[in-house]
Amino acid sequence: MDPSPCMDLSSGHAYWREKNGILANYPPLDEDVACDVAILGAGITGALIAEALSADGHEVIVLDGRDVATGSTSASTALLQYEVDTHLIDLIAQYGTDAARTAYLACHDAIDLLEERVVSLGLEACNFTRKDSVYLASRPRDVPVLRKEAEARRQAGIEVHEWSPSEIADHFSFQGHLALHSPQAAEVDAYRLAHGLLAELVRRGGKIFDRTRVTAVEIDAAGLILRTHRGGKVRAKRLVVAMGYETECLFDTAKLVTLHSSFALASEPLEEAPGWWRRCLLWETARPYFYLRGDADGRAIIGGEDLPFRNPAARDHLVPRKTKRLEKRFHDLFPQVRMESAFSWAGTFGETNDGLAYIGSYRKHSLCYFALGFGGNGVIYSVVAAEIIRAALRGKEHPWAVPFRFDR
Numbered sequence: 001m002d003p004s005p006c007m008d009l010s011s012g013h014a015y016w017r018e019k020n021g022i023l024a025n026y027p028p029l030d031e032d033v034a035c036d037v038a039i040l041g042a043g044i045t046g047a048l049i050a051e052a053l054s055a056d057g058h059e060v061i062v063l064d065g066r067d068v069a070t071g072s073t074s075a076s077t078a079l080l081q082y083e084v085d086t087h088l089i090d091l092i093a094q095y096g097t098d099a100a101r102t103a104y105l106a107c108h109d110a111i112d113l114l115e116e117r118v119v120s121l122g123l124e125a126c127n128f129t130r131k132d133s134v135y136l137a138s139r140p141r142d143v144p145v146l147r148k149e150a151e152a153r154r155q156a157g158i159e160v161h162e163w164s165p166s167e168i169a170d171h172f173s174f175q176g177h178l179a180l181h182s183p184q185a186a187e188v189d190a191y192r193l194a195h196g197l198l199a200e201l202v203r204r205g206g207k208i209f210d211r212t213r214v215t216a217v218e219i220d221a222a223g224l225i226l227r228t229h230r231g232g233k234v235r236a237k238r239l240v241v242a243m244g245y246e247t248e249c250l251f252d253t254a255k256l257v258t259l260h261s262s263f264a265l266a267s268e269p270l271e272e273a274p275g276w277w278r279r280c281l282l283w284e285t286a287r288p289y290f291y292l293r294g295d296a297d298g299r300a301i302i303g304g305e306d307l308p309f310r311n312p313a314a315r316d317h318l319v320p321r322k323t324k325r326l327e328k329r330f331h332d333l334f335p336q337v338r339m340e341s342a343f344s345w346a347g348t349f350g351e352t353n354d355g356l357a358y359i360g361s362y363r364k365h366s367l368c369y370f371a372l373g374f375g376g377n378g379v380i381y382s383v384v385a386a387e388i389i390r391a392a393l394r395g396k397e398h399p400w401a402v403p404f405r406f407d408r
């Protein structure tokens with residue numbers, strides 16, 4: 001039987017939390033408080049939005065039902081790519097050239113924006129690192145599609161290189177049909193990044209309450225009231241909903257997203273990685289796709305093997321089997337690399353039909369902004385959401401807003 005959408009779907013063994021421990025605790029909310037903007041959810045999305053809004057002078061309160069950043073943020077493999085799970089050519093067919101290009105270019109520029117923010121706030125501990133990304137044609141029949149995709153990206157002004165089978169062999173230890181090489185990509189420790197942004201919020205006078213679950217959101221003549229399971233209330237003029245895949249527990253968003261389970265592992269540090277060019281980000285056209293990246297410790301972080309969601313216990317039961325399959329795939333690609341798994345885990349993963357995030361206002365929920373950054377680009381969508389919502393609170397529509405609107 002499928003679980004109720006509101007049972008605890010949190011990741012079984014969240015890598016970043018295991019690796020970094022709990023970096024900071026905040027008090028639970030036991031009294032009534034008030035603010036300009038309440039942010040519901042202290043994952044990477046809530047943290048990026050909180051930092052952006054506090055920089056604009058808003059008085060911000062962030063609430064989370066768990067310890068901060070221990071939802072899907074702590075399970076994320078955090079590849080940062082402008083390449084959305086849906087090809088640009090397919091988005092053009094669905095939404096037209098302008099909207100589709102805007103979606104791709106927003107994600108492209110969001111990588112630069114995130115780097116600027118990491119540097120300006122001194123968040124180097126999150127190990128944001130520029131990387132190359134390589135997208136492989138999994139089957140010969142994907143080659144013409146990838147050629148068209150490369151052309152569409154170039155016409156949008158994105159730098160992308162087509163690598164022939166011989167160029168693939170020059171860079172890697174495996175054979176391939178065609179690959180797209182993108183110099184615009186990065187990797188990050190999403191958990192440390194979220195903690196760093198939240199600490200910055202507190203330095204600016206913002207408040208965070210964790211282990212405080214919001215049970216109801218009400219609207220009255222003065223604004224919004226958030227009720228919590230501990231009895232304390234938050235009164236706010238505006239609400240930003242950054243609850244990730246649990247949004248449907250309080251709002252009518254269930255039809256917008258399909259939940260999957262995804263599996264990942266982190267290896268012991270690799271002294272050498274022959275045949276793995278620059279330890280780049282690597283993914284492929286098959287769906288679900290296999291993907292990997294390196295990290296600052298020299299580990300390989302490997303993921304994929306997604307399954308339609310059943311329940312957290314069954315999902316976690318599959319972790320050993322899925323880990324073996326991910327290990328095999330890695331060894332098939334890089335037979336000279338001696339890779340041993342150190343951590344493996346599963347997490348819940350939300351996907352929209354078109355692969356784009358939902359960001360902005362939604363239906364009758366006045367005074368609320370939603371930031372539902374689902375899919376393989378979730379972290380980059382969170383950066384995009386912070387910009388769009390910051391502009392909305394300044395009374396403007398951000399030029400990136402259109403492809404991410406709920407009524408697109």
Ligand SMILES: Cc1cc2nc3c(=O)[nH]c(=O)nc-3n(C[C@H](O)[C@H](O)[C@H](O)COP(=O)(O)OP(=O)(O)OC[C@H]3O[C@@H](n4cnc5c(N)ncnc54)[C@H](O)[C@@H]3O)c2cc1C
Pocket residue numbers: 040041042043044045046063064065066067068069070071072073074075076077078079080081212213214215242243244245246247249250262263264303346347348349371373374375376377378379380382
């Ligand atoms: C295995 C895996 C691999 C991934 N890999 C990548 C990747 O390589 N690149 C990428 O960009 N993205 C990736 N993603 C997706 C990315 O991790 C997510 O998009 C991102 O973490 C979502 O962040 P969030 O802050 O929106 O959600 P979350 O981190 O889930 O945060 C939501 C928060 O809301 C809180 N909350 C929920 N309900 C309530 C309530 N009622 N009251 C109070 N608090 C509440 C939760 O406790 C939680 O802390 C991956 C995800 C998984 C699971």
